[in-house]
Amino acid sequence: MALTTRSKVVVQKKMSFWEQLYIPAILKGMGITFSHLFKRKVTIKYPEQKRVFSPIYRGLHVLKRDQEGAECCTACGLCAVACPAEAITMVAAERQPGEETLYREEKYAAKYDINMLRCIFCGLCEEACPKEAIYLTDRLLPANYTRAEFVWGKDRLLESCDSDKRIDVSVRHSYQKESSI
Numbered sequence: 001m002a003l004t005t006r007s008k009v010v011v012q013k014k015m016s017f018w019e020q021l022y023i024p025a026i027l028k029g030m031g032i033t034f035s036h037l038f039k040r041k042v043t044i045k046y047p048e049q050k051r052v053f054s055p056i057y058r059g060l061h062v063l064k065r066d067q068e069g070a071e072c073c074t075a076c077g078l079c080a081v082a083c084p085a086e087a088i089t090m091v092a093a094e095r096q097p098g099e100e101t102l103y104r105e106e107k108y109a110a111k112y113d114i115n116m117l118r119c120i121f122c123g124l125c126e127e128a129c130p131k132e133a134i135y136l137t138d139r140l141l142p143a144n145y146t147r148a149e150f151v152w153g154k155d156r157l158l159e160s161c162d163s164d165k166r167i168d169v170s171v172r173h174s175y176q177k178e179s180s181i
């Protein structure tokens with residue numbers, strides 16, 4: 001039984017002498033290519049040129065620090081539980097005396113990995129976080145040659161201690177607040 005009423009029977013007719021030369025088909029193809037030279041281009045010269053993203057674009061994650069530079073994440077695991085792709089893994093550790101400036105709470109993530117090949121950039125980890133410790137940013141995931149390079153650990157996820165190099169998440173933060181009302 002036919003799966004659709006729009007099926008079309010294709011007849012393989014014998015090619016004429018001109019068709020067998022392929023020259024008319026090549027000229028026709030070149031004509032189409034040439035006509036596109038003068039049309040508005042839909043592509044851009046990435047990475048020199050970049051498209052303007054939505055202010056709430058969901059790109060690479062960042063693990064945030066507080067105003068004093070301490071890591072906000074308490075390794076509660078809620079982001080990992082919320083992640084539909086099971087992309088997040090972490091190992092929790094207890095803060096030791098003298099480490100108060102490094103970690104905001106008594107517990108912190110000694111190891112925090114996101115497998116970017118699994119991640120679907122849905123933002124549920126960000127929504128689940130009670131400590132405003134993880135945000136998605138407008139940064140793009142760079143291409144790479146090995147799978148291991150796509151597992152991002154704290155060395156690449158955690159933002160810099162330098163206050164000038166902090167990643168601004170204020171737009172996503174306000175978006176989160178508005179969408180949770």
Ligand code: SF4
Pocket residue numbers: 079082083084085086087088114118119120121122123124125126
């Ligand atoms: S953005 Fe979605 S898929 Fe990616 S780590 Fe967060 S919850 Fe998981």
Ligand code: SF4
Pocket residue numbers: 072073074075076077078079080109128129130131132133134
């Ligand atoms: S990022 Fe947020 S939700 Fe995930 S473990 Fe850290 S504090 Fe918990």
